[in-house]
Amino acid sequence: MGRGGPPGLGGGWAMTTQPLSNPFALADPAVLKGLLRRHGFTWKKRLGQNFLIDARVLARLIDAAELRPDDGVFEVGPGAGVVTRLAATRARRVVAVEKDACLRPVLAEVLAGLPHVEVVFADVLKLRLPDVWGRFHDCAGVKVIANLPYYVTTPILFHLLEAGVRMDSIVVMVQREVAQRLAAAPGSKDYGALSVAVQYRCSVERVLQVRAGAFLPPPEVDSAVVRLRVRGEPPVAVRDEQMFFRVVRAAFATRRKTLANALTGGLEWSKELCAAVLARAGVDGGRRGETLSLQEFAAVADAWAALTAT
Incomplete structure (x- = not known):
């Protein structure tokens, strides 16, 4: 049985x-x-x-x-x-x-x-x-x-x-x-x-x-x-994991676009916010998303979290 x-x-x-x-x-x-x-x-x-x-x-x-x-x-x-x-x-x-x-x-x-x-x-x-x-x-x-x-x-x-x-x-x-x-x-x-x-x-x-x-x-x-x-812990620490993955998805959604254009379009960020986030993260917005490492994606997500914290 x-x-x-x-x-x-x-x-x-x-x-x-x-x-x-x-x-x-x-x-x-x-x-x-x-x-x-x-x-x-x-x-x-x-x-x-x-x-x-x-x-x-x-x-x-x-x-x-x-x-x-x-x-x-x-x-x-x-x-x-x-x-x-x-x-x-x-x-x-x-x-x-x-x-x-x-x-x-x-x-x-x-x-x-x-x-x-x-x-x-x-x-x-x-x-x-x-x-x-x-x-x-x-x-x-x-x-x-x-x-x-x-x-x-x-x-x-x-x-x-x-x-x-x-x-x-x-x-x-x-x-x-x-x-x-x-x-x-x-x-x-x-x-x-x-x-x-x-x-x-x-x-x-x-x-x-x-x-x-x-x-x-x-x-x-x-x-x-x-x-x-x-992994017991991710190799990079992020303040907002949900935003980390939103940034990743947006960056790869249109592979031919620059990172700045991909993020403004995919995340509906203003150009001013996107520029401020990328500057704080130390990432060139003219790069393609597929060139970013895990650490750089984390830096972008954390920069957004810091700039939008209330």
Whole structure:
């Protein structure tokens, strides 16, 4: 018999029958295809479903998560449970969120006999994550593992980082160009609002490049595994975090504009206020937003806070 998820998390259950014997078995494409065929599963392109079939990549991904026996794992997008099975051998508790309810019988077979694993069939963006985190009350830390399609990578990362829940790290499989954006430095073509927002909250480490052939079906582009270590404190102190992110978004909203024009247009500042803010921050308004470091964005936001304080 299974049990439901926590309040507000309908669609979850715990596994109670016998598991597959080898946690790497599903990295064999023949085994995975047979499993999916048995349950009549068909891929949904709109969900960006690509299941990992490379045992070497699977091992490297799990190693990157640095799981300990007393850790909890929150997995986004378990798919056929390839990563979930292996994570369950190393962690105290695993909660996986899967959007496609058609994978219910697949995951029931793959994760059978693992009472410390729970699957919730829901859109992770609609979940209240503090409710989910109640499942990790007996865990020393929580590690996030995610395989994210391109179209939802940014919203899901922001949803995780802004949820106000404790996380040690996020190990994420993303398209290669997204990995480049996450780790990009100021002045590079890949540097943008996502780079600033993630680097404000995490240190970023690219772990592994992953060829398209490591997935079933293969995506059109290569991917990468990135480890985000969640910071205890941001690398820069800001007086008004909300304004910090407003400045960042405005600066990147129109990349061809100068910083002064981007801020006056995006934040509806007067030219006089913008000039005073940038002068106090020591930042040249003729620069482009993509050349500013985290420290300079913080200086602009703090200058605004100082000049508008009442």
